[in-house]
Amino acid sequence: MGLKRYTARRIAWAGVVAGVILTITFVLLDLAPDAQLAQVQFQAAASGGSAEAAAEAYARRRGLEGPLWERYLDYLGNLATGDWGWSDTRSQPVSEAILTALPYSLMYTVPAVVASTVLGVAIGLYSAFNQYTKTDYAATFVAFFGISVPNFWFGIVLLLVFAVHLGWVPVLFDAELARTRPFSLANARQLVLPVFVLGTSAIAGTMRYTRAEALEYVRATFVKTARAKGVSERRILTRHVLRPTLVPLSTILVGDLLGVVLSASYLVEVVFGIPGLGRLSLEAIRRQDTALVLGTTLVPVFVAVIGNLLQDLAYAVLDPRIDYGDR
Amino acid sequence: MAGDDVLSDGSEGGRPDEPRERFEDVDWDAIDADGRRLTNTGLAAVAAGIGYALALAYDLAVAGGDPTLDAAVDVPWRSAPATVVWDATAVDWLFAATLLAGGFALVPLARNRRLRGYYWRRFRRHTPAVIGLWYLLAIFLLGTVGTLFIDQPSLNLAATYQPPIFASVDASIPAECVGPVVDGRCHGTWKYPLGTTGEGKGLLALAIFGMRVSMQVGLIATSLSIAIATLVGTTAAYAGGWVDEALMRYVDVQQTFPTFFLFLFLAYLYGGSLFVLVVIFGVTGWGGIARIVRSEALQRREELYVEAARASGASGLSIVRRHVVPNVSNSIVTAATLNIPFLVLSEAALSFIGLGDVTLPSWGQTIAAGRGDLATAWWISTVPGLFLFATILAFNFLGDALRDALDPRQEV
Numbered sequence: 001m002g003l004k005r006y007t008a009r010r011i012a013w014a015g016v017v018a019g020v021i022l023t024i025t026f027v028l029l030d031l032a033p034d035a036q037l038a039q040v041q042f043q044a045a046a047s048g049g050s051a052e053a054a055a056e057a058y059a060r061r062r063g064l065e066g067p068l069w070e071r072y073l074d075y076l077g078n079l080a081t082g083d084w085g086w087s088d089t090r091s092q093p094v095s096e097a098i099l100t101a102l103p104y105s106l107m108y109t110v111p112a113v114v115a116s117t118v119l120g121v122a123i124g125l126y127s128a129f130n131q132y133t134k135t136d137y138a139a140t141f142v143a144f145f146g147i148s149v150p151n152f153w154f155g156i157v158l159l160l161v162f163a164v165h166l167g168w169v170p171v172l173f174d175a176e177l178a179r180t181r182p183f184s185l186a187n188a189r190q191l192v193l194p195v196f197v198l199g200t201s202a203i204a205g206t207m208r209y210t211r212a213e214a215l216e217y218v219r220a221t222f223v224k225t226a227r228a229k230g231v232s233e234r235r236i237l238t239r240h241v242l243r244p245t246l247v248p249l250s251t252i253l254v255g256d257l258l259g260v261v262l263s264a265s266y267l268v269e270v271v272f273g274i275p276g277l278g279r280l281s282l283e284a285i286r287r288q289d290t291a292l293v294l295g296t297t298l299v300p301v302f303v304a305v306i307g308n309l310l311q312d313l314a315y316a317v318l319d320p321r322i323d324y325g326d327r
Numbered sequence: 328m329a330g331d332d333v334l335s336d337g338s339e340g341g342r343p344d345e346p347r348e349r350f351e352d353v354d355w356d357a358i359d360a361d362g363r364r365l366t367n368t369g370l371a372a373v374a375a376g377i378g379y380a381l382a383l384a385y386d387l388a389v390a391g392g393d394p395t396l397d398a399a400v401d402v403p404w405r406s407a408p409a410t411v412v413w414d415a416t417a418v419d420w421l422f423a424a425t426l427l428a429g430g431f432a433l434v435p436l437a438r439n440r441r442l443r444g445y446y447w448r449r450f451r452r453h454t455p456a457v458i459g460l461w462y463l464l465a466i467f468l469l470g471t472v473g474t475l476f477i478d479q480p481s482l483n484l485a486a487t488y489q490p491p492i493f494a495s496v497d498a499s500i501p502a503e504c505v506g507p508v509v510d511g512r513c514h515g516t517w518k519y520p521l522g523t524t525g526e527g528k529g530l531l532a533l534a535i536f537g538m539r540v541s542m543q544v545g546l547i548a549t550s551l552s553i554a555i556a557t558l559v560g561t562t563a564a565y566a567g568g569w570v571d572e573a574l575m576r577y578v579d580v581q582q583t584f585p586t587f588f589l590f591l592f593l594a595y596l597y598g599g600s601l602f603v604l605v606v607i608f609g610v611t612g613w614g615g616i617a618r619i620v621r622s623e624a625l626q627r628r629e630e631l632y633v634e635a636a637r638a639s640g641a642s643g644l645s646i647v648r649r650h651v652v653p654n655v656s657n658s659i660v661t662a663a664t665l666n667i668p669f670l671v672l673s674e675a676a677l678s679f680i681g682l683g684d685v686t687l688p689s690w691g692q693t694i695a696a697g698r699g700d701l702a703t704a705w706w707i708s709t710v711p712g713l714f715l716f717a718t719i720l721a722f723n724f725l726g727d728a729l730r731d732a733l734d735p736r737q738e739v
Binding site: 017020021025028029032033144145147148149150152153156157159160164258259262263266267270271281282285286293294297300301304305308 | 579580583584585586587588591592593595596597668672675676679680681682694698701702705708709712715716719720723724
């Protein structure tokens with residue numbers, strides 16, 4: 001099977017996954033008790049009206065009448081055409097609310113991902129070349145720290161030390177500043193801690209994988225041959241070890257890093273008060289704005305579906321050993 | 328945990344006085360008798376199961392809404408006997424079942440002295456993991472047994488914002504200082520060794536009750552996941568064909584949904600009581616373990632002992648139960664140990680953002696409660712976070728050492 005057919009099959013499968021996930025969320029939404037409906041009924045009953053009539057009016061307003069399959073098709077059609085519903089609490093379309101929040105999230109996730117990837121690969125390579133030295137153990141400890149520390153708590157502790165006690169960075173995030181002058185020094189100062197917290201949780205995986213992958217090549221015969229021929233250590237590092245290491249790493253990075261970054265950023269935003277996607281989602285949860293909760297949950301889902309697709313394609317393109325036959 | 332060889336089983340368990348016709352002959356009577364005879368462990372398991380069922384029936388039918396256990400117990404450090412009032416919840420029952428199942432799963436290992444010594448020697452090389460194990464044992468005992476003897480912390484306006492012992496804070500911050508006031512600074516007392524919250528709840532007691540919540544979430548949900556993952560993984564590997572394809576494709580879909588957001592979405596829709604959280608974690612978080620079980624089981628089913636069992640007429644079910652599952656249990660234990668810290672962290676994160684069980688003193692909830700007082704009372708958010716961090720770190724060290732001790736093939 002050629003690469004083209006493989007690609008087509010992967011894309012089709014990604015479409016199926018997206019469809020299945022959307023169907024599952026629809027069923028979950030349909031089965032869940034509706035807090036707003038209960039509230040509407042309670043209000044109607046309290047003011048002497050009929051709870052049933054109120055429920056019917058509510059259902060009509062929310063487009064909840066009609067047979068299940070019709071609502072299901074509507075739901076799929078709306079999502080596909082970019083109509084993600086109306087946010088009651090923010091009085092704006094869900095897609096608009098998400099687009100407003102997105103830049104704030106990107107502002108600190110992009111630097112954190114870039115920094116943790118570069119540093120993680122560098123430290124991992126160093127560990128592999130200096131296995132079982134003190135530096136290697138220190139790096140392993142940093143990795144364990146990064147995996148284990150609850151990032152929301154870590155953020156709070158850092159805020160306590162660097163903002164409350166030392167006063168080096170502002171306690172409250174200034175969204176106006178971030179919006180008007182995103183590339184100013186003042187904005188960089190208030191983004192240092194979120195980038196650091198997100199980076200520590202993202203760097204651990206990269207570091208461990210790079211170390212494990214590079215270790216396979218450090219003792220490979222082709223590296224020994226290169227060394228015997230008098231190739232410099234630097235060239236061995238960049239040409240003979242880094243290159244084959246990057247192939248599996250590039251694929252791990254997409255899938256695993258996305259998961260870590262998506263969930264970590266949610267809590268980081270809550271702690272630092274950054275009005276990004278995570279905060280938007282949390283506000284929606286607190287105010288029972290189901291349309292917005294669904295929208296903000298589906299964004300990471302779609303990012304993950306596309307990330308997995310790119311991961312598989314990258315693997316097939318970069319690694320000639322991959323057999324297209326399976327999956 | 329090498330596979331039992333049915334052929335040698337037959338010759339050992341068979342009657343030596345009856346001479347065999349030929350080597351290949353299998354003494355089916357001996358094997359049948361061996362299979363039906365109830366061992367002491369089996370007897371204990373049945374007794375425990377019956378006891379559990381009776382107690383559960385009592386709680387459901389007789390006790391009903393009343394507390395399950397209401398007894399006076401003499402505690403040495405109190406003048407009056409403490410009354411133990413314990414209304415067992417659904418989570419408590421699940422927790423008891425988990426501990427029973429886990430205990431009986433460990434019996435074969437505990438009996439085999441050689442194997443136990445071998446694993447312990449390999450495990451002991453990892454000092455952080457050994458320390459982690461003791462720490463987790465302490466947390467576990469405090470959370471399960473310790474919580475029976477202390478009262479759940481309650482609102483106490485006379486003891487708000489007390490600093491931890493050996494620390495001091497400006498005397499204007501607590502409403503009343505329980506400890507000594509020196510030079511206008513309120514010092515901590517042994518009454519509240521780790522300080523109190525803005526509601527006057529002792530942080531030590533809160534932390535101990537938090538241990539129970541974390542242990543319950545981590546252990547129950549993981550054992551649910553193990554059960555589902557083992558079932559799905561071995562079925563997929565053993566049945567093969569379209570069953571394998573369908574099951575693994577489903578796991579693909581489930582794995583694509585970012586786990587944290589799945590938890591978040593479900594907790595939002597169905598409420599975040601501890602029981603619901605445990606079920607959500609257990610029922611949706613088994614994909615990774617199932618994949619490991621499947622790939623391991625695929626290798627095991629090609630082994631000679633499985634072929635030998637099949638050749639001697641063992642059914643598919645008994646091959647899976649007696650040969651495949653015991654031989655993939657190493658990988659299951661490792662994967663499960665590394666699954667627990669993720670669930671503990673997820674529970675803390677969900678209660679931190681207010682989606683958890685508000686009636687239970689979870690660590691995440693206490694961390695959230697202290698956020699508003701960071702400038703004045705730093706200890707409220709930091710203390711429970713330290714416990715959370717140490718617990719997750721200990722489980723990660725433990726999982727890593729177990730992988731090294733039990734599972735040398737799975738090098739990462």
